Amino acid sequence: MASKAQGASGLAGRYAQALFELAVSNDAVEQVAQDLSDLSAMLADSEDLSKLVLSPVIAREEQGRAMTAVMDKAQLSDLTKRFIGVVAQNRRLFELEGMINGFEAFLAEHKGEVSAEVTSSKKLTQKQVDSLTASLKEAIGSDVAVEQKVDSALLGGLVVKVGSRMVDSSLRTKLQHLQLAMKGVG
Structure with missing residues (x-):
């Protein structure tokens, strides 16, 4: 996981750090880590979900609604849903995998x-x-x-x-x- 931190610099790294700090302050680090692991697996398994996340053509509202539906179906925590909602609203879903990798790197560092x-x-x-x-x-x-x-x-x-x-x-x-x-x- 620490090796992933190198790939999560810039935009993805800043979002990952913000999410990690939110998770720590809300005592939800393990839950958010599990949510992101599940989301990463879904992205790897679903070509349609990957296209949704990476497409610059799909409107921000449509991406947001689709991601909300996916997260509701996967029963992700409220903190993770709100974070992904902000990411979708800011048109940054294309960096989601880097954000997940960055979060995992911060978690690994946190655990030593x-x-x-x-x-x-x-x-x-x-x-x-x-x-x-x-x-x-x-x-x-x-x-x-x-x-x-x-x-x-x-x-x-x-x-x-x-x-x-x-x-x-x-x-x-x-x-x-x-x-x-x-x-x-x-």
């Missing part, structure tokens, strides 16, 4: 968590994720939130990014290094 982006050739099992999380926690010395990505081009192994540090133990990279070494021999 560090984010790790783990890319593997196939989806890791829960046991593998738990083992990796424990190893990273031991190496870093703080709680770690693991964000998984899948890249079948890796062939095998992992690429782990924590902040500006990256450990690439993927089979693809090892084969590339071997290929370079073989070129150097001949």
Whole structure:
């Protein structure tokens, strides 16, 4: 999650910070975090919702009404609904994903968590994720939130990014290094 903070600068970062401060002052941080997680999942799952959020053609009132209906159906908290309503009214829904990422980054920082982006050739099992999380926690010395990505081009192994540090133990990279070494021999 901390890595997402870098992507949530500017406009999205300011909105995320405002929402986080509101959530803290209303003692609703966990509820808002859950709401935003649900909303992010809905955006990822629904092409129509993504189009609604990203479209500059749809009128602000229509976007606001549609988002209100979606949030009512999802039973999001009042604070989250009011925030998204302001975002829609200000024609900033196109930055919603960045705002969600920024909020998650503020939450991780608030909890003292560090984010790790783990890319593997196939989806890791829960046991593998738990083992990796424990190893990273031991190496870093703080709680770690693991964000998984899948890249079948890796062939095998992992690429782990924590902040500006990256450990690439993927089979693809090892084969590339071997290929370079073989070129150097001949």
